[in-house]
Amino acid sequence: MGLTGWYLHHHGAGHLTRFRAVRPHLPGEVVVFSSLPEPAPRPAGTTWVHLDRDNDRPPGAPDPADADPTAGGLLHWAPLGHGGHARRLAAIAGAIAARRFDRFVVDVSVEVALLVRLLGVPTVVVTQPGDRNDPPHRLAYATAARVLAPWPAGVHRSPATHLVEVGGISRFDGRTRAVEPDPGTVLVLGGGVPDEDLAGAAAATPGIRWQYAGRSASTWIEDPWEALQRAEVVVTAAGQNSVADIAAAGARAVVVPQPRPFDEQAATGRILTERRLAVVEPSWPDDQAWPGLLDRARALRPDWAQWRVSGAAQRAAAAIAEVVA
Numbered sequence: 001m002g003l004t005g006w007y008l009h010h011h012g013a014g015h016l017t018r019f020r021a022v023r024p025h026l027p028g029e030v031v032v033f034s035s036l037p038e039p040a041p042r043p044a045g046t047t048w049v050h051l052d053r054d055n056d057r058p059p060g061a062p063d064p065a066d067a068d069p070t071a072g073g074l075l076h077w078a079p080l081g082h083g084g085h086a087r088r089l090a091a092i093a094g095a096i097a098a099r100r101f102d103r104f105v106v107d108v109s110v111e112v113a114l115l116v117r118l119l120g121v122p123t124v125v126v127t128q129p130g131d132r133n134d135p136p137h138r139l140a141y142a143t144a145a146r147v148l149a150p151w152p153a154g155v156h157r158s159p160a161t162h163l164v165e166v167g168g169i170s171r172f173d174g175r176t177r178a179v180e181p182d183p184g185t186v187l188v189l190g191g192g193v194p195d196e197d198l199a200g201a202a203a204a205t206p207g208i209r210w211q212y213a214g215r216s217a218s219t220w221i222e223d224p225w226e227a228l229q230r231a232e233v234v235v236t237a238a239g240q241n242s243v244a245d246i247a248a249a250g251a252r253a254v255v256v257p258q259p260r261p262f263d264e265q266a267a268t269g270r271i272l273t274e275r276r277l278a279v280v281e282p283s284w285p286d287d288q289a290w291p292g293l294l295d296r297a298r299a300l301r302p303d304w305a306q307w308r309v310s311g312a313a314q315r316a317a318a319a320i321a322e323v324v325a
Contacts, residue, residue, distance in 0.1 A: 001028030001321060002102030005121065007092070007112045008034035010053070014241045015107050018126075018150065021171045025317035031101075033092050033112075049095065054085035076110045076136050089115055096121055103145070103323040113140040124148055124320050127163070128240065129156045129271075130262035145323045148316055150240050152308040155271050166315040167308025168244030172225050174310075177250065179229045184208050186294065187231035189224070189242055191215045192258055193284060200287035205294060225249070233297040238265035238272070238280075246278075247307035252300045253278040254293050256285075277302045 004026065008015045016036055023030065023043045031047045038048040054077065057063055064079035071078055079085055092112065095101075096119045106113040107126035117123050122145040129151065132141075138159050141147050147160035150169045186208055188198065193215075202210045212219040213227055221227055228234060228249040236242045238257035246253050255278045257265035269280040279297045281289075 002324065003099060004028060004030045004320065005092075005095070005101045005104035005116070006030055006032045007104070007106045007109060007116075008032060008036055009108050010035035012239075014239055015126075017171055017241050018107065018169050021169050021173065021313045022316045022320075025314045026320060028321075031095065031099075033088075033095070035088070049091060051088035051091055052084035054079070054082060054088055056084055058083075070136075074135060074139075078111050092116065093119060100325070102325045103320060105148075105320055106140075106144075110136040110140040114143065117143045120325070122323050122325055124323055125160075126150070127158055127160060128262070128264055129267040130260070130264035131267075132262060133159050134262075146319055148319060150244070150312065150316070152306060156267060164315075164319040166319065167310075167312035168240065168247050169312045169316060170241070170244035170248040170309045172228075172245055172248040173313055175225060175248070177229055179226065181232045181252075182230045183232055185230055185232050186210045187224075187227050187234050188212045189214060189234060189236040189245075190239070192237060193256075197284050201285075201290045204287040204290050208294065233294050238268040240268070243268060243272070244307065244309055244312070247304040248309045250302070250304050252297045252302065254297050255280045256283065275303075275306060276300070277304065277307070 006019060008019055029045050031049060033049045033051055035051045035053050042048060055064055064082045067079040067081055069077050069079040092115060101121045103124060104116045104121045105124045108128065113123050113125050124146045125140050125144040126148045141160040144162060147163045149158060149163055149165040151165060152167050153165040184207060188210065191214060211227060213221045213224045228251055231251065234246050234251045234253040236246060236253060236255055238255050255269055255272055257269040272278040273280045279293055285293060
């Protein structure tokens with residue numbers, strides 16, 4: 001099997017969650033490079049290399065966003081004169097110089113994908129929904145041995161030529177439903193919604209019990225599988241992991257895509273609407289809209305099997321393992 005490198009972007013928890021779903025199915029040793037803290041417990045056979053941040057602003061230093069980070073539109077993030085950016089790429093290059101890597105998964109960074117390929121290691125680039133036809137994305141995809149798409153075949157358009165669409169990758173794949181939905185229960189996944197908006201929605205729906213998961217340390221649920229099953233309706237953004245998780249649970253949902261670069265979540269929202277998988281709202285609804293939205297969600301009979309969650313993590317691991325230097 002050899003040695004696999006894996007770069008994890010530090011924005012949000014989704015990249016790490018996806019890695020933890022795929023890693024048990026990937027044989028051999030894996031070295032992870034990330035600015036994220038090392039998870040506990042760390043998966044067996046996995047080494048964690050902590051990288052400096054590439055977007056911090058030390059006192060007195062210029063804003064990296066003003067330091068030509070796109071190199072005239074050819075890259076996404078390579079700010080001039082930023083020490084953290086230089087050290088993180090140097091750490092990856094040093095590791096590749098010291099050991100033979102057979103493949104390197106990049107989730108996600110155009111700059112890391114190009115660096116690794118320039119150093120002679122084949123890359124498996126994880127793609128995301130939305131419009132990825134810009135020059136940096138197209139270059140990263142063109143140099144990749146595989147482009148891994150965590151969605152079912154034909155859902156999103158992609159400029160990648162070596163695309164492998166494995167289905168929605170969920171940490172709950174393989175689990176079975178143990179409880180039935182509890183009428184009158186709404187579960188809100190993740191953060192990003194102001195407290196006053198949540199309070200307004202709850203006030204407008206008397207008799208409905210609103211539960212929050214992941215908004216803060218006090219509402220964090222390490223394993224929300226039971227909460228997902230018990231919820232009559234799940235309210236969530238349109239992130240890849242969130243959609244895969246509600247698909248795994250067979251949940252009825254109200255999905256509110258959050259603003260993301262490249263129209264990422266909006267693109268997923270359009271697919272969910274077209275396939276009648278969820279009630280999708282372009283932005284957080286007004287308070288008075290919530291009774292009707294919950295009624296519409298309850299009436300759904302979503303065919304989540306089409307999201308191909310079952311076996312997606314295994315298919316992703318198999319696609320990665322096929323790549324050998």
